[in-house]
Every structure is written in structure tokens, then in C-alpha cells.
Amino acid sequence: MRKFLWVILAVYLIISAVSLILSWILYSLHLVLLVFPLITTNVFIVSVVLLFFVFLQRHMNKIKNRVSDFHKQEVKIKRISQPYWKFTGQDLVEATANFSDRKVIGKGRFGTVYMGILANGQAVAIKRMELSLSEDRDCCLKHFLSELQILGQLRHRNLMRILGYFFNGQEMITVSKFMLNFSLDVLLHRTLKCTLDWRRRLNIAVGVAHGLAYLHHECRNTIVHCDLKPGNILVDEYLEPHIADFGVARIMNNNELTSSSLGSGFTIGYTAPEKAYQVRLSPKVDVYSYGVVLLELISGVMPTSSRLVDMGLTLSQWANKAYTENNLIEFIDDYLKSSLRDDQIYDAMKKIIKLGIICTQENPEKRPHMKDVVEILKNIKQEVREFNIPISVLIEEEHQHRETLTSSSMSSTQ
Numbered sequence: 001m002r003k004f005l006w007v008i009l010a011v012y013l014i015i016s017a018v019s020l021i022l023s024w025i026l027y028s029l030h031l032v033l034l035v036f037p038l039i040t041t042n043v044f045i046v047s048v049v050l051l052f053f054v055f056l057q058r059h060m061n062k063i064k065n066r067v068s069d070f071h072k073q074e075v076k077i078k079r080i081s082q083p084y085w086k087f088t089g090q091d092l093v094e095a096t097a098n099f100s101d102r103k104v105i106g107k108g109r110f111g112t113v114y115m116g117i118l119a120n121g122q123a124v125a126i127k128r129m130e131l132s133l134s135e136d137r138d139c140c141l142k143h144f145l146s147e148l149q150i151l152g153q154l155r156h157r158n159l160m161r162i163l164g165y166f167f168n169g170q171e172m173i174t175v176s177k178f179m180l181n182f183s184l185d186v187l188l189h190r191t192l193k194c195t196l197d198w199r200r201r202l203n204i205a206v207g208v209a210h211g212l213a214y215l216h217h218e219c220r221n222t223i224v225h226c227d228l229k230p231g232n233i234l235v236d237e238y239l240e241p242h243i244a245d246f247g248v249a250r251i252m253n254n255n256e257l258t259s260s261s262l263g264s265g266f267t268i269g270y271t272a273p274e275k276a277y278q279v280r281l282s283p284k285v286d287v288y289s290y291g292v293v294l295l296e297l298i299s300g301v302m303p304t305s306s307r308l309v310d311m312g313l314t315l316s317q318w319a320n321k322a323y324t325e326n327n328l329i330e331f332i333d334d335y336l337k338s339s340l341r342d343d344q345i346y347d348a349m350k351k352i353i354k355l356g357i358i359c360t361q362e363n364p365e366k367r368p369h370m371k372d373v374v375e376i377l378k379n380i381k382q383e384v385r386e387f388n389i390p391i392s393v394l395i396e397e398e399h400q401h402r403e404t405l406t407s408s409s410m411s412s413t414q
Contacts, residue, residue, distance in 0.1 A: 084148070085164030085175070092116065092126055092166055092173060099128065105182065108231075110143045110247060115178055123178035124163065130171055143247030144172040150223060150246045158211030160234055160244035176244075180237040183244075184293075185230035188300060198339040198349075200239050201297045205352070206377045207241040208233055212290055213370040215243075216283040222252040224281075228289035229270045230296065252283075269303030269315070273362055284364035290373070291359025295319050298353055300333030316360035319353050328353060348380050 095116030096103045106113040111129035118124055129140050144167075151162045166173040181187055184204060187196050196204075208228075215223040225232075225243065232245040272288035274281060292303055295315050301307060303315040311318060322331035328350060329337065340346045355376055359367055368376075 084152070084162060087164050087166045087173070087175060089166060089168065089171075091119070092128075092175070094119070095124065096126060108245075110140055111172075116175075124175050125178045127174045127176075128171065129173070141172070144174070146249060147174060147246045150249050150251065153219070154215075154223075156211060156214045158207045158241055158243060159214070160242045160246075177236075179234040179242065181235035181239065183231050184233040184235055184241065184297075187235060188230060188296065189302065196335075198336050198345060201336075202348070202352070202377075202381065203239065204233070204235070204241045205294055205297055206374070206381065208243060208290065208293065209370060209374045209377055211241070211243040212286055213374045216286065216370045222283060223249055224252060224283050225249050225286050225289075227267060227270075228286055228293065229267050230293060233293070272364065274364055282364060283370070284367045287359050287367045287370060287373070288364070290370070291316065291356045291367070294352060294359065295356035298333065298336070298349060298356070299331050300335065316357060320357050323350075323353055323357060344384050348384050351376075351380050 093099070095118050096114045099112075099114060103114040103116065104112055105115045105125065111127050114126045114128065116124050116126045129144055147162065148165060151160065154161075160176055162174050162176050164175045166175075212225070212228070215225060225246065226248045227245060228243065232243065234242045234244045236242065270289045270292050272281075272285040275285060292315060296302060299315070299319070301315065301318075305315075308315060308318060313321065319331055322328050328346075329340070331353065332340070332349060336349070340349070355373065359373065361367055
């Protein structure tokens with residue numbers, strides 16, 4: 001019905017425009033009186049004004065509907081989660097120096113992330129999504145609501161927790177704890193790469209596995225993240241990982257997840273192959289992504305690296321080739337090779353590479369469940385002497401390491 005009305009309006013505008021032109025032409029040829037061009041001119045002006053008000057009304061209705069939809073979702077969120085801190089626009093403007101470019105710490109499809117300091121002195125990460133700048137407004141809104149709804153239910157040390165939000169119909173903002181070491185992507189591939197030794201990489205792998213196992217097996221309803229990658233694994237000052245960005249995550253219904261419900265969670269190199277052709281999916285899509293992250297942790301190579309392109313291999317295929325040919329030295333990150341003098345560490349790395357290969361098998365049925373992955377990693381940690389250090393020694397070592405990271409991170413953000 002709406003399309004029919006728009007067609008009628010468009011036809012009416014075209015006819016009035018043609019009538020206006022013809023009447024003035026006929027008047028110039030002295031074939032009609034001046035009254036006819038004046039009438040057609042007035043008709044044209046009225047039709048343009050009418051069309052403008054129709055457009056304006058449609059735009060206002062969209063804004064009202066969007067706000068109304070959000071309030072309905074907000075009521076639902078509050079029923080299933082503890083209340084978030086509802087920030088004002090002024091709070092966030094002051095925290096980010098009016099969203100200064102100097103405060104930007106990351107950008108993505110759905111918005112920009114700023115570092116902010118709240119009035120109480122707490123450092124936070126502020127993700128700002130503007131509907132007016134988004135290519136897909138509905139998708140952007142779903143991303144925002146999904147994060148609020150899903151993260152409102154979750155309480156786990158290895159999952160990011162949202163502190164609060166702001167919404168005014170045009171802007172959608174989430175506020176979470178600021179992570180001193182940014183993301184695993186930064187630690188692996190940018191200026192802080194040298195800080196990730198063998199033990200810290202394994203600790204991160206174990207933490208991420210615990211977070212995914214919680215989503216898949218310990219929540220009341222299974223939650224599938226759908227977009228696990230190093231950029232979505234935030235790392236705090238203790239080098240503890242926190243899985244973030246649940247904008248395309250989905251809650252499973254009847255133990256099934258349809259591919260159409262997966263939204264836009266598709267990152268080249270980390271996405272399970274079955275997402276491209278299967279209708280019914282499972283949490284094994286996250287297991288595949290985790291396997292890629294695990295192999296990236298050991299190799300220090302991104303799955304989209306030109307090195308892999310030149311070899312004509314995926315990261316998993318390269319790992320499998322190195323494993324079967326007993327040539328793991330080629331696969332392991334140069335920074336970790338000094339640790340290979342210890343036979344226990346070499347054996348542990350070999351087991352982790354094998355685990356990464358198993359997790360990234362094309363057939364999802366052959367991949368392990370995340371709870372099994374956690375048990376495998378626990379056994380690997382127990383077998384390595386390096387992890388049997390007294391807790392007092394580890395605390396002192398981490399304290400010294402944090403002081404180094406704090407000074408290097410602060411200098412990089414200035």
C-alpha cells in the first residue's frame with residue numbers, strides 16, 4: 001500500500017512538472033492566457049511542498065519507531081539482567097574530550113572505540129555507533145541490542161562486561177572497562193609483540209577456551225559468538241583475555257542455529273567453512289575460529305598473511321604440513337624458538353599445534369567441543385615444569401611486567 005501511494009505521488013509530481021513546462025511554452029507562443037501558467041506553477045509548488053512534508057513525516061516516524069523499538073528491547077533486557085549504568089551524553093562528551101580523534105583506540109564496521117576517563121577517574125572504553133553514518137541502520141541497531149542483551153546475562157572472568165550505555169535514537173554507545181593491552185591482535189602483530197612469551201601465550205589460549213566453554217556449555221542457553229578473532233579478544237593489565245564484541249552473537253534455540261541468523265559475523269581466515277553452505281549450524285563454528293587463533297598464537301602469522309598466500313596454503317594447512325613432516329621449527333614464531341631448548345615446552349607446543357589442527361577440520365563433526373579443549377589445555381599446562389612455579393614468584397613477576405607494559409602502553413597512546 002505504501003509503495004502504491006509513493007507511485008501515485010511520483011506520477012502526480014511528474015504530471016504537474018510537465019504541465020508547468022507546457023503551459024509556459026504555450027504562453028510564450030501566445031496560445032494561452034497567463035492564468036494557465038500561474039495555475040500550473042502553483043500546482044507544482046504545492047506538490048513539491050506536499051512531497052517534502054511526506055518525506056519529513058516518514059523520517060520522523062522512523063526515528064519514533066526506532067526509539068520505541070529500543071525501549072521495548074530495554075524492558076526485556078532489564079528483566080533478564082542487572083541494570084546497566086545509563087550514561088548521559090554529557091558524561092561521555094566529557095570523558096572523551098568531545099570524542100576527540102586523539103582518544104580513538106580502534107575502529108570497526110559498527111563504530112569507533114574511544115578511551116575515556118569518567119568523572120570518578122575510571123578508565124573506560126567507549127564504543128560509539130552513529131545511525132546517521134551507518135550503511136545498514138537496522139544491522140547496527142541489532143548489533144547494539146545484541147551486545148546489551150547477551151552480555152547482560154554473562155558473568156565470567158574471560159568475557160568482557162559492559163558497564164553502561166547511552167542511546168538517543170541516533171547514537172548508540174556502550175561503555176566497558178578499558179583494557180590496558182588493547183587486544184590480542186595488537187600484542188601479536190604490533191609494537192607490543194615481544195611481551196608475549198610462551199607462558200603468556202598459553203595462558204591467553206587457556207583463558208579464551210574457558211570463555212568459549214562457558215558460552216557453549218555453562219549458560220542456560222547455548223551462546224555462539226560467531227566472530228572470534230584476535231581483534232575481539234581484549235587483554236587486561238594482567239594479560240588475562242576477555243572475549244568481546246557480541247554484536248553478531250546468537251542464542252541457540254532448540255539446539256540449532258540457522259545460518260540466516262548469524263548476521264554479518266564473517267571474517268576472512270577465521271570463519272568456519274560451513275557458514276557458507278550449511279543451513280543448520282552449531283557451536284563448532286566457534287571451535288574452528290578458536291583453532292585458527294590457537295595456531296596464530298604459536299606461529300605469530302595471521303591467516304590472511306601474504307606468506308600463506310605465496311605458499312598457497314591456509315594457516316591450518318601449513319600447520320598440518322609442518323606437523324606431518326616433523327618440521328615444526330618452521331611453523332613456530334621466531335620469538336618462541338628460544339624456549340624450544342626445553343623438551344617439555346617443545347612437546348607442549350607440538351600438542352597445541354595438533355589441537356589447533358583438529359579444531360580447524362573442515363567437517364564440524366570431527367572438531368572437539370570447547371569443554372574438551374579446556375581439559376586438553378589443562379593437561380598440557382600441568383605437564384610443563386614452567387607452570388609449577390610458586391604463586392608468590394608469579395605475582396612478583398607479573399607486577400614487574402605490568403609496570404613495563406603500563407609505561408610502554410601509555411607512551412604508545414600519546
